Amino acid sequence: MMRLDGQRVLFYLSLALAVLLLLLPLPAALRPLRPWWPALVLVYWVLEAPGRVGLATAFLTGLAADLLAGTLLGDQALRLTVVVFLALRFRARLRFFPMTQQALALLLLLANDALLRWLIRVVSGVPLPPPLAWAAPLAGAALWPFVFLLLDALRARLRLREP
Amino acid sequence: MALTRDGPRSLGEAATGGTLRLAGYLLLGVMLMMFDHRNGWLPRLRGAAAMLVQPAWRLAATPGRLVEDARRQLASAAYLRRENARLRDNLLLANVRIARMQALVRQNRQLKRLLDAVQSLQMQGQLARVMDIDLDPFRRRMVINRGARQGVHVGQPVVDAHGVMGQVTEVLPDTAVVLLVTDPSSALPVVDARSGVRTLAYGAGRGDLLDLPDLPVTADVRVGDELLSSGLGGRFPAGFPVGRITALKPDASGSYLRAVARPLAHLDRSDHVLLLRDLAEPFGPPAPAPAAGPPAALLGPAAAGSAAHPAPALRHGAGA
Numbered sequence: 001m002m003r004l005d006g007q008r009v010l011f012y013l014s015l016a017l018a019v020l021l022l023l024l025p026l027p028a029a030l031r032p033l034r035p036w037w038p039a040l041v042l043v044y045w046v047l048e049a050p051g052r053v054g055l056a057t058a059f060l061t062g063l064a065a066d067l068l069a070g071t072l073l074g075d076q077a078l079r080l081t082v083v084v085f086l087a088l089r090f091r092a093r094l095r096f097f098p099m100t101q102q103a104l105a106l107l108l109l110l111a112n113d114a115l116l117r118w119l120i121r122v123v124s125g126v127p128l129p130p131p132l133a134w135a136a137p138l139a140g141a142a143l144w145p146f147v148f149l150l151l152d153a154l155r156a157r158l159r160l161r162e163p
Numbered sequence: 164m165a166l167t168r169d170g171p172r173s174l175g176e177a178a179t180g181g182t183l184r185l186a187g188y189l190l191l192g193v194m195l196m197m198f199d200h201r202n203g204w205l206p207r208l209r210g211a212a213a214m215l216v217q218p219a220w221r222l223a224a225t226p227g228r229l230v231e232d233a234r235r236q237l238a239s240a241a242y243l244r245r246e247n248a249r250l251r252d253n254l255l256l257a258n259v260r261i262a263r264m265q266a267l268v269r270q271n272r273q274l275k276r277l278l279d280a281v282q283s284l285q286m287q288g289q290l291a292r293v294m295d296i297d298l299d300p301f302r303r304r305m306v307i308n309r310g311a312r313q314g315v316h317v318g319q320p321v322v323d324a325h326g327v328m329g330q331v332t333e334v335l336p337d338t339a340v341v342l343l344v345t346d347p348s349s350a351l352p353v354v355d356a357r358s359g360v361r362t363l364a365y366g367a368g369r370g371d372l373l374d375l376p377d378l379p380v381t382a383d384v385r386v387g388d389e390l391l392s393s394g395l396g397g398r399f400p401a402g403f404p405v406g407r408i409t410a411l412k413p414d415a416s417g418s419y420l421r422a423v424a425r426p427l428a429h430l431d432r433s434d435h436v437l438l439l440r441d442l443a444e445p446f447g448p449p450a451p452a453p454a455a456g457p458p459a460a461l462l463g464p465a466a467a468g469s470a471a472h473p474a475p476a477l478r479h480g481a482g483a
Contacts, residue, residue, distance in 0.1 A: 019219075020219065020222060020223045022297075023219075023220065023223035023224075023296040023297055023298070024223060024226060024227075024296070024297070025227050025295045025296060025297050026297060028371070028431055031297065032301070034297075055181070055184050055185060055188050056188075058188075059188050059191070059192070062192075063195075067208065067209055067212060067215075067216060068216060068219055068220070068223075069298050069299050070209075070298045070299050070302075070304065070333075070340065071299045072196050072199055072200060073195050073196065073198075073199035073208065074191075074192040074193070074194075074195030074196040074199060075192075075196060077188075077192050077195070078188070078189060078192030078193065078196070081185065081188045081189065081192065082185070082189070085181060085185045088181060089181065120196070121301075124196060124200050125200075126301075126302075127301055127302060127346075127347040127348070128301070129301045130301070133301065
């Protein structure tokens with residue numbers, strides 16, 4: 001169980017990197033468009049290795065992101081849980097979509113999340129995101145093929161080396 | 164090996180058991196948010212998790228620092244010479260200005276002594292470096308590399324060479340979070356340097372501007388006026404430049420003027436900032452006197468042990 005398995009390392013490393021990427025400084029003009037990396041990475045793992053990702057993983061990842069980025073505690077945790085739940089629910093279909101359709105599905109997932117984020121911010125009275133932030137799901141969906149191919153390539157390389 | 168582990172959960176199981184667990188996690192998330200919102204759990208939790216948060220912040224700041232270092236390494240000699248000349252000019256100007264100020268300070272001190280006032284403008288600063296990371300992208304905050312171990316405490320004002328930047332809102336052992344003046348939850352008492360009109364400058368949140376929503380229609384405020392911190396409230400010292408008014412228009416009801424100001428501090432470009440140590444004496448009414456009870460003598464031995472403020476009680480007794 002505690003064996004150092006390449007894929008497991010890649011899994012945790014990719015999650016940690018995704019959370020750290022949230023903090024990466026961007027030019028002020030691009031800041032509202034910041035893609036939500038943990039969601040992209042988690043959805044990838046849901047599609048490719050659902051045994052690894054459950055709602056608990058999503059919740060804990062979100063909690064770590066909240067803690068680091070200083071958003072309302074539980075905000076990103078809740079939203080990530082919803083994203084992962086939906087991805088798990090539609091996994092059978094999502095898996096066999098061609099890449100463009102997958103990106104489109106991700107756009108819907110992230111748009112749903114943008115709505116949820118707006119709702120949470122309205123209810124908790126935190127400053128609302130600027131209008132440009134509604135375009136962030138587009139950035140996320142545009143990046144999806146790259147995230148997918150990168151992680152897939154890394155995983156394939158690990159699998160070749162392992163057996 | 165890895166492939167066999169890929170599908171242990173059947174689709175049906177994920178569908179039925181999942182919904183219930185989703186509801187559980189949603190409830191947990193909402194409860195966490197409520198507790199955090201009402202009791203401010205996050206800073207405390209972050210304080211407890213500082214051992215984890217600080218290295219993560221430092222790690223996230225590394226790319227920015229590497230870029231900055233590379234830029235410095237690659238800066239050409241001509242650029243450095245030009246910058247050096249510019250800085251030297253600035254220093255000369257600043258020294259001349261300080262020399263002139265010295266005379267004013269002396270004069271001011273004499274006048275103060277005549278007036279028997281004790282307010283002092285003396286203060287000390289502590290330099291800190293801005294860590295290159297973005298927190299929650301819809302708020303205006305920054306992280307600096309000085310914390311509780313270096314004597315930083317919540318509420319300390321932060322300035323740069325051009326004006327007020329914000330105040331410390333959260334302190335970890337070696338880092339601190341600064342709320343910028345442009346954050347929507349920030350309010351700063353300011354005074355118009357030209358006319359002396361006092362008001363509050365709120366963070367507009369959008370586009371890095373300051374919002375002055377409640378100026379009377381008759382207020383003597385013009386576009387281009389410089390705003391200084393007024394020192395009211397006692398948190399920010401008086402007289403630091405804050406912003407310059409860029410637009411002025413009546414608000415929706417027509418009974419107030421609404422001004423928009425651009426902050427003078429370089430909020431996005433500052434590398435080093437100054438944490439101010441000693442606050443100027445707060446203006447405003449003196450601290451409330453301790454509640455005056457009956458003279459200590461009348462309270463008997465019970466009060467003698469627990470009297471928190473023996474001095475006022477004694478004075479009271481002497482007067483009676």
